[in-house]
Amino acid sequence: MKNSLIWIMSLLVTMVAVITGCSKMDDTYRGFLEKGVIKYVGKADSVQVLPGYNRLHLRWLRSADPSVSHAIVYWNNRTDSVEINIEKSQDTIVVPLENMPEGSYTFEIITFDDLGNNSVTVEAIGRTYGEQYENTLLPRIPEITEFLDAQTLKVFFTNVTDTTMKGTELIYRNNDMVYDTLLVSPEEPSVVLNSFSRGWLKFRSFFKPSSLAIDQFYTGYDSIRVKGLPVELAKTGWTATASSFDDRSGTRYRPASHTIDNNPSTIWVNQITPQTYYPHWVQVDMGQIHEGIEGFAIITRVGDAAARPKTAELLTSLDGVEWTSFGDYILESISDMQYLSIPEPVSVRYFKVILKNAHSSNENNAALAEVGLFTR
Numbered sequence: 001m002k003n004s005l006i007w008i009m010s011l012l013v014t015m016v017a018v019i020t021g022c023s024k025m026d027d028t029y030r031g032f033l034e035k036g037v038i039k040y041v042g043k044a045d046s047v048q049v050l051p052g053y054n055r056l057h058l059r060w061l062r063s064a065d066p067s068v069s070h071a072i073v074y075w076n077n078r079t080d081s082v083e084i085n086i087e088k089s090q091d092t093i094v095v096p097l098e099n100m101p102e103g104s105y106t107f108e109i110i111t112f113d114d115l116g117n118n119s120v121t122v123e124a125i126g127r128t129y130g131e132q133y134e135n136t137l138l139p140r141i142p143e144i145t146e147f148l149d150a151q152t153l154k155v156f157f158t159n160v161t162d163t164t165m166k167g168t169e170l171i172y173r174n175n176d177m178v179y180d181t182l183l184v185s186p187e188e189p190s191v192v193l194n195s196f197s198r199g200w201l202k203f204r205s206f207f208k209p210s211s212l213a214i215d216q217f218y219t220g221y222d223s224i225r226v227k228g229l230p231v232e233l234a235k236t237g238w239t240a241t242a243s244s245f246d247d248r249s250g251t252r253y254r255p256a257s258h259t260i261d262n263n264p265s266t267i268w269v270n271q272i273t274p275q276t277y278y279p280h281w282v283q284v285d286m287g288q289i290h291e292g293i294e295g296f297a298i299i300t301r302v303g304d305a306a307a308r309p310k311t312a313e314l315l316t317s318l319d320g321v322e323w324t325s326f327g328d329y330i331l332e333s334i335s336d337m338q339y340l341s342i343p344e345p346v347s348v349r350y351f352k353v354i355l356k357n358a359h360s361s362n363e364n365n366a367a368l369a370e371v372g373l374f375t376r
Contacts, residue, residue: 041065043119044093044109049126052215054102056128058095060109062086067113073097074108086111102130129209129217139205139219140168140186145226151175153196153226160186164207166216171202198228198376228376230339232297235260235372237287243280244271254367256282264302264335264369272365280309280366283352286373289318293348294376295341299369302335307367309355314340317350333359339374348373 042063050057058073066088073095074081084095104127111119144156155170168184174195184191202223206216242256246269258266259282270280293316300308312331315323326342351373355366 039117041111041113041117041119042068044071044111044122047107047109047122047124048212049105049107049124050212050214051126051128051210052213053217054128054130055096055098055100055215056105056126057214058093058097058107058109058124058126060093060122062090062093063111063119065113067115067117068111068119069114071109071111074110075105078108100128102128102132129213129215133209134217134219137205137207137217137219139203139222140165140184141222142170142201142203142224145201145224147229148192150229151195153193154190155193155201156190157184157188159189162207164209165205166208168203168205173197173199196226198226200225227294227341230294230297230374230376232372232374233286233290233293235262238284239287240268240282240284240371242268242270242282244276246270246272248273259368259371260284262370264299267301267367267369269307269367270365275364277364278358278366279354279356281352281354282368282371283350284371285320285350286348289347289349290373290375291347292345292375293342293373294345295339295374296329296351296353297370297372297374298331298338298340298353299336300331300333300338301367301369304367305333305359307363307365308333308359309357309366309368310359311356312340313354313356314342315352315354316342316346316348317352318347320350323350323352328356337370345375 042065044060045063047058047060050059062068068086070083070085071093072081072083082095082097084093086093104125107124107126109122109124140160141158142155143158146154146156148154157168165186167186170182170184170191171179172193174180175197176195177197182191182193200223202221204219204221206218208216238260240256240260245256246252246254254267254269256268258268268282270276296314298312309331310333311328313328314326317323324346329340331338353368353371358366
């Protein structure tokens, strides 16, 4: 009997404890239920960072939640931010951010409804580009130029290995003396300029560091001087002298004047009786100063290879006293006109060709059919 009483009393104590505990739990959860369920609004979807020149765009898709009304974008550890309104009609949200110094950024995007409920935070990482990046870019260079005729220039470019290069601007002056701009794609190995006036080609290349970039980035302008087809000077009023000449009679009378008579079948030869030896030279006075001289035009000897000179030193002068030497050039043993370019255009009244040896090692004599100068 005593044991039964003890068991009943224990059971009553347990029931009271359970009832009391349930009451406390109800009190605990009642606070949450009274406040309501936490609501998150739709977050920014598919966020992209579109880089530019010291600027960028943030772009994302609006969520399906129609209650989203605005968003806040934070960066620089939330020391910078911008708030934007979001219209219900917007499918894509674009946030332009200007004055963003070159570098990397981490963005936090939080959307809100009109009641102040917010979304979970969405992070996006991107960067901007600027002067430092642009200074690393190298242009695509016009490597070779070739005249197809007097007015048509073909320009060959170096191969492109940088996939971020999107093209090259080529600026040139046409025959109407107007500057044209041609865009050359990275896939084009060469282009043809159908109306080219001699002078300079100006060029620069442009890049997009990523497919999402909103700006193009340019190299500085470079230029190359295109040397056109040689245009020989008229020889009117010219006089020629030489170190010596073959003064024998008849067809063997071969003075220096034969080098400027526009007749390649007549030649100058050094004095043979008595024999003179290398070096031999021919000098021309054009009677006036000519500017923009690009080089020498020489025909050694037509048909007959005898006495064709091999090494020639080329010189020019304004007064016939002070001379500028452009060094030694090698003449081919051919009948055709040979154009020997000098490094930079010069002004000239007098010019001289000093012949130092012949193609034949045992030859003492030198022959020249025509000498002249050319511009381009």
